[in-house]
Amino acid sequence: MPLTRLEAFSDGVFAIAITLLVLELKVPTQGTGLLHDLLESWREYFGYLISFAFIGGIWMAHSELTRFLKASNGTLLRLNLLLLLFVSFMPHTTSVMTEHTDDEGRHVAVVLFGLNVLLATLVMSLMIRYAAHHESLVDNQAAEHELRAFERERRAALSFQVVSVVTGIFLPDVAIVLYLVVALALIFDPRPWLRRRRHLAA
Amino acid sequence: MPLTRLEAFSDGVFAIAITLLVLELKVPTQGTGLLHDLLESWREYFGYLISFAFIGGIWMAHSELTRFLKASNGTLLRLNLLLLLFVSFMPHTTSVMTEHTDDEGRHVAVVLFGLNVLLATLVMSLMIRYAAHHESLVDNQAAEHELRAFERERRAALSFQVVSVVTGIFLPDVAIVLYLVVALALIFDPRPWLRRRRHLAA
């Protein structure tokens, strides 16, 4: 099966999920003290940023995966649908989190968001792992090695996300900061970058 | 006519329809008892899942169709528009269903959603059938046979969906469970998979 449709459909869902987040941001109705009101909703903006960073990071991993593939199959399409289920759910869990970061529901809200992200990141890793073990999907043996190394490297981020979610049960405020660290690590993961540099230099 | 635009436009509509569903999920406003409130809206999440599975299943059939095509024509574009009409309508009928699964309107709501899905699935089958009978659209004779077999196999899911909708008139709760079965069957249909395996082994 060709990859084009899988890529186009996924890019569409990623693009919409990442852009829909903006609809959740509330516009202050009062003109007096507008700057104050905007600054007061910093939690919403912070949630927007974290969510954007996570979806962006997963998208980067997704495009990193498909550039090593030459074909798709039914199982990969189904794993991809599962990934998109969790990605398209993120605007909802982000809303729940930003709505409740300062009331009694903050433990539940922060853990819920963390679990959503964890599941998305996990399925992303499963997809990479699945592809890396199926010769018929991968471009060549070098690409196979790339993907296996990529999947191994992602385990650190995954473990860190598990720790963040568990932290959220007790210290939701700390968990939110940890989430941002994981999101940025997914976008700026220094290791594959260093590795590729070494690879190019060799 | 080339296929690229038909594919890109359809992928866009599928991606948006499947992602818009999340906007219908309500965010609980009270922090106290947040977990309880979230669990209470399980019907909404269940509706989200069913709808996601159906749109995902129709998308999979759509990409299965286009990979056997080499060209498009006016009639196929028009059938495709009709399909997209029913697909983009699904976020609305999903909302109606999840809003009314526990009141007097549940019979109407469940049947309405079922009919929407039925029409989408039916037009999808019509498209496959139409393409399979027009040599100018299909890649080669093997692809033609593939598509005819694919269309025949989809009739089981279609009949089952008719039964589910009729069940909805009398037993809406049972119908919702049947819908989930049909949706999963569209995604995990074991038959084309088995057949293709046999085909590859031969």
Added chain:
Amino acid sequence: MPLTRLEAFSDGVFAIAITLLVLELKVPTQGTGLLHDLLESWREYFGYLISFAFIGGIWMAHSELTRFLKASNGTLLRLNLLLLLFVSFMPHTTSVMTEHTDDEGRHVAVVLFGLNVLLATLVMSLMIRYAAHHESLVDNQAAEHELRAFERERRAALSFQVVSVVTGIFLPDVAIVLYLVVALALIFDPRPWLRRRRHLAA
């Protein structure tokens, strides 16, 4: 300039505009008499259908245009942006129309929607005309002739839309029916179809 970005961006905007319409449909809140309430909002469904048909028809003309092109240029990109401005505005004018078809604002609402569609259809024709007169954009001389004929044939639909809008000033209900006729004519225009058939037979 290559055409790919113009096509991808336009497909995105068309796909979103055509799918956003569903967000304007209201979900009845009362379970009792749900069927009655749904049937009562037939104007909304009718507006949804007309709007869907127009956007679908303009999309078909747009893909008909680009398949004859080999390149793009700055002026075509700008005309295309203008087209997308009017297309992405249609969910709003559709809402205004369906909200006011049965009150005193119906003349204004129906004319507003008609003007929006007219402007979109007009810019679409301008794009075809512009491309047909610029050799550097068109695939070959045969394609140039195709496009000129296509643009001439669209003038009938355009004139009919002008008549519909003027009708809307006096008889809004009649205008809505005329709009549907124009929309269906854009999708099922029999003339280019007949012409192409003759062309293929020759």
Added chain:
Amino acid sequence: MPLTRLEAFSDGVFAIAITLLVLELKVPTQGTGLLHDLLESWREYFGYLISFAFIGGIWMAHSELTRFLKASNGTLLRLNLLLLLFVSFMPHTTSVMTEHTDDEGRHVAVVLFGLNVLLATLVMSLMIRYAAHHESLVDNQAAEHELRAFERERRAALSFQVVSVVTGIFLPDVAIVLYLVVALALIFDPRPWLRRRRHLAA
């Protein structure tokens, strides 16, 4: 890294951001005096137009950039994510601006929107600059020169936007008009056009 995913994902985000703006437009509820009510909300329509023009202008620069590229890399992907963050934020700052153009919050609202646009335009210029200085990304040396000239020419628009934002602190109404000028300049920038013409004539 290939460019296709970067282009498809960006086109998706641009298309959604530019189309979501329409959801912010309010539909008047009263039928009596509908035309008057619509004309009264001219600020909203004006904001819609400015925002559409800016996103359209940035999209044009983005496609102007990618047509000179032959590949992508991690840094470019990250800069692109940052650009999309500011682009997808624009429907929010547009709403804030149009909601408050006639009350005490107008200074804050107009400056906020202007800063959002400025950041997006700035990151766009950074991307062009970055690409122009990395041989591995650019098609050939001629393309490198093109991009450097393109980036230099964009500095005028950037400076003008800085002036507009500063104006917004004191004279918000004037700033809005200046914004429209910058937006139109981004779409109709006469200089690269004239230059390319000369280039072709030579």
